[in-house]
Amino acid sequence: MAASSSSSSSIKPIFTTRSKSSNSSKSSLLSFLHNTNPKPISLKFSSHNSNYTTPPSFTIRNSLQTALETSELPVSKFQDDLNLQAVTPKPTILVSEKLGEAGLAILRSFGNVECLYDLSPEALCEKISQCDALIVRSGTKVTRSVFEAANGKLKVVGRAGVGIDNVDLQAATEFGCLVVNAPIANTVAAAEHGIALLASMARNVSQADASIKAGKWLRSKYVGVSLVGKTLAVMGFGKVGSEVARRAKGLGMNVIAHDPYAPADKARAVGVELVSFDQALATADFISLHMPLNPTTSKIFNDETFAKMKKGVRIVNVARGGVIDEEALVRALDSGVVAQAALDVFTEEPPAKDSKLVQHENVTVTPHLGASTKEAQEGVAIEIAEAVVGALRGELSATAINAPMVPSEKLGRLAVQLVSGGSGIKSVKLIYRSARDPDDLDTRILRAMITKGIIEPISASFINLVNADFTAKQKGLRISEERVVADSSPEFPIDSIQVQLSNVDSKFAAAVSENGEISIEGKVKFGIPHLTRVGSFGVDASLEGNLILCRQVDQPGMIGKVGNILGEHNVNVNFMSVGRTFRRNHGIMAIGVDEEPNQDSLKEIGKVPAIEEFVFLKL
Numbered sequence: 001m002a003a004s005s006s007s008s009s010s011i012k013p014i015f016t017t018r019s020k021s022s023n024s025s026k027s028s029l030l031s032f033l034h035n036t037n038p039k040p041i042s043l044k045f046s047s048h049n050s051n052y053t054t055p056p057s058f059t060i061r062n063s064l065q066t067a068l069e070t071s072e073l074p075v076s077k078f079q080d081d082l083n084l085q086a087v088t089p090k091p092t093i094l095v096s097e098k099l100g101e102a103g104l105a106i107l108r109s110f111g112n113v114e115c116l117y118d119l120s121p122e123a124l125c126e127k128i129s130q131c132d133a134l135i136v137r138s139g140t141k142v143t144r145s146v147f148e149a150a151n152g153k154l155k156v157v158g159r160a161g162v163g164i165d166n167v168d169l170q171a172a173t174e175f176g177c178l179v180v181n182a183p184i185a186n187t188v189a190a191a192e193h194g195i196a197l198l199a200s201m202a203r204n205v206s207q208a209d210a211s212i213k214a215g216k217w218l219r220s221k222y223v224g225v226s227l228v229g230k231t232l233a234v235m236g237f238g239k240v241g242s243e244v245a246r247r248a249k250g251l252g253m254n255v256i257a258h259d260p261y262a263p264a265d266k267a268r269a270v271g272v273e274l275v276s277f278d279q280a281l282a283t284a285d286f287i288s289l290h291m292p293l294n295p296t297t298s299k300i301f302n303d304e305t306f307a308k309m310k311k312g313v314r315i316v317n318v319a320r321g322g323v324i325d326e327e328a329l330v331r332a333l334d335s336g337v338v339a340q341a342a343l344d345v346f347t348e349e350p351p352a353k354d355s356k357l358v359q360h361e362n363v364t365v366t367p368h369l370g371a372s373t374k375e376a377q378e379g380v381a382i383e384i385a386e387a388v389v390g391a392l393r394g395e396l397s398a399t400a401i402n403a404p405m406v407p408s409e410k411l412g413r414l415a416v417q418l419v420s421g422g423s424g425i426k427s428v429k430l431i432y433r434s435a436r437d438p439d440d441l442d443t444r445i446l447r448a449m450i451t452k453g454i455i456e457p458i459s460a461s462f463i464n465l466v467n468a469d470f471t472a473k474q475k476g477l478r479i480s481e482e483r484v485v486a487d488s489s490p491e492f493p494i495d496s497i498q499v500q501l502s503n504v505d506s507k508f509a510a511a512v513s514e515n516g517e518i519s520i521e522g523k524v525k526f527g528i529p530h531l532t533r534v535g536s537f538g539v540d541a542s543l544e545g546n547l548i549l550c551r552q553v554d555q556p557g558m559i560g561k562v563g564n565i566l567g568e569h570n571v572n573v574n575f576m577s578v579g580r581t582f583r584r585n586h587g588i589m590a591i592g593v594d595e596e597p598n599q600d601s602l603k604e605i606g607k608v609p610a611i612e613e614f615v616f617l618k619l
């Protein structure tokens with residue numbers, strides 16, 4: 001009898017041989033549910049058939065490590081398998097630009113590290129097919145040719161810094177290569193350099209220094225301008241821009257900012273007014289650039305926009321040279337529209353020796369030193385080494401650039417197995433319940449994982465987190481998302497995720513909700529990802545291993561009958577849970593099994609008179 005069965009609103013596992021793990025479980029779903037932001041997320045790629053995913057031995061080791069941490073089984077059971085790593089070749093990590101020692105130490109503890117600086121593009125292409133990872137700064141151009149030459153071996157490119165304009169992201173994505181960066185550690189260094197350039201430009205420090213060294217004493221020539229009371233326009237109010245703004249306010253400047261994507265409350269918190277692009281140009285005495293270089297911002301400062309600036313404006317650029325049309329800047333300097341410029345970055349680095357811009361007497365230059373403090377370089381090295389090692393291990397960093405990441409893959413994989421025929425899915429709806437304000441919930445990672453889970457089983461091509469969304473679009477799969485505010489603990493960003501597939505038939509009718517779509521829901525309980533709802537039935541099934549779902553008449557003895565059949569066929573049941581609509585009506589059994597049941601055992605289950613339908617699902 002279904003003694004412990006429960007109503008759909010109150011579900012209880014009936015028994016389990018699996019230990020409930022502690023909160024330190026490395027379960028991937030747990031990780032994503034508990035870490036949408038902002039620290040690197042520890043996640044496993046559980047995919048197969050993959051150039052991109054971690055070498056098999058790493059996956060084995062991770063899974064076993066997790067098992068050791070979460071299981072009550074004796075450690076010795078896994079020890080032999082863990083020893084596998086001893087015979088596995090270490091991944092090769094190519095570092096093509098100088099990286100801090102602390103980062104190199106992390107990399108060396110994990111793989112074979114080769115530091116080859118100043119490689120020509122040809123030499124890089126030649127080397128790359130032997131490398132699992134490549135770590136660069138801004139000096140290495142990671143072009144499509146590099147990904148082509150990698151021949152599928154390259155799994156991750158780590159950018160030891162923020163700007164990824166030197167990496168061909170489209171090519172990386174197409175080749176299934178993850179790109180991660182280190183966005184945090186050099187923020188303050190860049191902001192401090194911006195302020196250093198601002199102040200030294202205003203007081204002619206570098207020109208005056210050079211003149212004394214040339215034997216001159218030019219006190220009246222180098223009278224400067226004051227910063228206090230002047231208006232500074234911060235163009236790009238992100239990490240660096242907002243730190244520059246804070247510091248400039250400390251210097252007594254009136255700070256405004258332009259950033260089409262910055263939240264107004266973030267600017268308000270710093271005491272900065274967000275203004276339009278034209279308003280910023282027209283008002284500012286000083287302009288400091290802090291936006292990324294991309295097709296929208298390329299040469300955004302040009303003849304037309306210089307003409308909109310206040311005559312005598314002073315410009316600082318510690319962002320990217322390419323956001324300025326450098327020839328137009330020379331013209332603006334010559335005409336006096338721009339009184340001075342202080343530049344750390346250039347369209348071509350290093351710039352030509354005879355560059356008119358660099359040689360201009362009203363221009364102060366530094367050789368891309370924004371991130372170059374000891375502290376920032378050590379920090380960046382550690383940040384990128386951890387992200388790259390994590391990626392090679394099959395985990396995924398929150399700093400991944402081209403992968404909307406993180407697992408929930410199993411929910412997707414489970415949903416697609418409930419579709420009869422498995423194909424023809426055109427429309428997927430994902431509903432996230434969270435205590436967070438919907439605007440603060442970044443679901444890209446979850447969405448990519450679910451998408452991967454849905455399309456991988458029905459796709460001939462290789463799917464990973466990087467190309468999942470792209471492939472889904474190509475297949476005409478429409479994915480919509482809804483965020484629902486839940487009355488749950490704000491400690492956990494996501495309370496539950498529901499996956500709905502519409503306009504498809506199901507091989508398990510109980511999975512179809514009253515609205516006609518296949519609907520399943522998952523959440524984390526006791527540190528383990530669980531399936532909590534199938535159609536209108538509440539269940540409580542750990543999302544690990546294999547699962548049999550049965551719909552039966554709710555009557556005594558059902559659990560015993562099915563349990564016996566599996567036992568007779570040597571299939572180990574690791575949990576069972578029963579949900580039902582209402583008493584003595586229909587019930588649903590979720591049975592977790594360690595082994596894949598053979599056809600005979602499944603046939604026998606189907607013959608049990610009160611079993612109305614059942615389905616075997618591989619997670």
Ligand SMILES: NC(=O)c1ccc[n+]([C@@H]2O[C@H](COP(=O)([O-])OP(=O)(O)OC[C@H]3O[C@@H](n4cnc5c(N)ncnc54)[C@H](O)[C@@H]3O)[C@@H](O)[C@H]2O)c1
Nearest residue numbers: 163190236237238239240259261290291292318319370371
């Ligand atoms: N010189 C250096 O050594 C150095 C060091 C660090 C960062 N950087 C560069 O500084 C820039 C900012 O870095 P970050 O860490 O602050 O990045 P970030 O992503 O935190 O900030 C960039 C900001 O620019 C905004 N933005 C995007 N398009 C814009 C546009 N058209 N107009 C105005 N704002 C726009 C974004 O919304 C974002 O808020 C990047 O270009 C980065 O490469 C240079």
Ligand SMILES: O=C(O)[C@H](O)COP(=O)(O)O
Nearest residue numbers: 137138160161162163371
């Ligand atoms: O984008 C960045 O992080 C900076 O431009 C730093 O570049 P670098 O690593 O080449 O110093």
